[in-house]
Amino acid sequence: MLTARTSLRRVFSLFRSLSSTKASTISNISRTCPTQWTVIRTITSTRPLPKTVPLTFILSNGTEKKVDAKVGNSLMEVGIENDVGIVAACEGTLCCSTCHLIVDDKDFDSIPDMLTDEEMDMLDTAVNPTQTSRLSCQIIVSSDLAGMTFTVPSSFSDARLL
Incomplete structure (x- = not known):
């Protein structure tokens, strides 16, 4: 399990990386101030990702x-x-x-x-x-x-x- 916080600028990268796991979830997206979003990502995978x-x-x-x-x-x-x-x-x-x-x-x-x-x-x-x-x-x-x-x-x- 991996948890990360990031700004809206990186949201697209997060979604892209989620597609490379077999089973994955996004656990929370919240707005912390008017100009910034915080994404908390949890990825669980049933297979290891290739290195x-x-x-x-x-x-x-x-x-x-x-x-x-x-x-x-x-x-x-x-x-x-x-x-x-x-x-x-x-x-x-x-x-x-x-x-x-x-x-x-x-x-x-x-x-x-x-x-x-x-x-x-x-x-x-x-x-x-x-x-x-x-x-x-x-x-x-x-x-x-x-x-x-x-x-x-x-x-x-x-x-x-x-």
């Missing part, structure tokens, strides 16, 4: 690199840990496009993390974005990503310098 999931990165030189990604990390963190060529100049603060990845066509709609307006704005500054481009800092590794393939573009630009 890592297999992912494949296609590097900028065309070679494939299979990695075991830790659940809960961002794809950006996984890419940096496994030296796949992600720069991440802003360190995941959604201020640049240097962690740009191209998601395999068949996998794009299966990613649980929704594309936000802010991410789309940053992708406009990426070099040669595609219909399946995403910023790796905005995708959190979960069991839903198991077996997916991500391509690291051969070049990047830093939106902070534009």
Whole structure:
């Protein structure tokens, strides 16, 4: 059993993580002041959650690199840990496009993390974005990503310098 308190900003992340357990409940949502909500989450699971999931990165030189990604990390963190060529100049603060990845066509709609307006704005500054481009800092590794393939573009630009 796990209990956590968080602000409304993280509510969507909580709901997303709940979907990765077989049996789960949200025990309490309460408003603590006019501008902030507090969520108390209780997760009970009848099976252990996977600690890592297999992912494949296609590097900028065309070679494939299979990695075991830790659940809960961002794809950006996984890419940096496994030296796949992600720069991440802003360190995941959604201020640049240097962690740009191209998601395999068949996998794009299966990613649980929704594309936000802010991410789309940053992708406009990426070099040669595609219909399946995403910023790796905005995708959190979960069991839903198991077996997916991500391509690291051969070049990047830093939106902070534009």
